[in-house]
Amino acid sequence: MNPEHFDHIFERFYRIHNTASQHYAGIGLGLYVARAIIDRHGGHIWLENNQGTGCTFHVILPIVPPPDQPSEAAPRSDAVLE
Template sequence: ELYRRGGSPPGPELDETMSRIENEAARMGLLVEDLLVLAALDEERPLRRSQVDLLAVAADTVRDAHVRSPHRTVSLTDFEPVTVSGDEHRLRQVTTNLVTNALQHTPTDARVTLRVSASENVAMLEVSDTGPGVPPEHAPHIFERLYRADPHRARSHGGAGLGLAIANSIVKAHGGRIELANTPGSGATFRVLLPLT
């Protein structure tokens, strides 16, 4: 910050170094936040439950994705109004983590689609992509903490291998589960199943 305020004379090499330091500091800040979320979930702290409009959460996530990645195709299709009892902030974190994961691990021309529906006693939120899918050898580990199927690629995007683990922990805290429906070469679908109230 001192450098940005003129503490040192500017130069291209110093600018690049400072930019890298700032990026790493931001990445480490996000990592600490993610670890704190996991610690809170591990302690089974009570959720701040209310009636949550899952369709509104999905629609907001799509709008946020358009702002962050305007060149990507992210859409909400096949939807119906669904209300669940849950912690709205945490459920937003689940949808954001799933969409961010899809955007980070697919080519720029891949589509990401969200769907919201309900059947019997279960609410369902799906995040699908048309990317390469998850390699079969990585699928059993995809929700493990700090697991990265491609560590070099994930590091270039700032990922620490916590996004899916956090999403999984949040969904479990809500009495639900996440399933991976995967077709290597044709994309992946993460299906969040939550109890209806």
């Protein structure tokens, strides 16, 4: 992928022309949707260019306890506080 695409790759409906097959693949929503979901969870997604071998996508998401399990930091509603 050319570096000119890096600033746009997560935009809605952004597609890169495949010069080998002379067409555009997909509809340009995959990375846009991925970023929207990750952003809403308080995370971050970015790409790293591996020159000549493609790109690596990185995702960081915050760790939170599942809603049905109490957090270590918050006292449980049935806990006795002294």
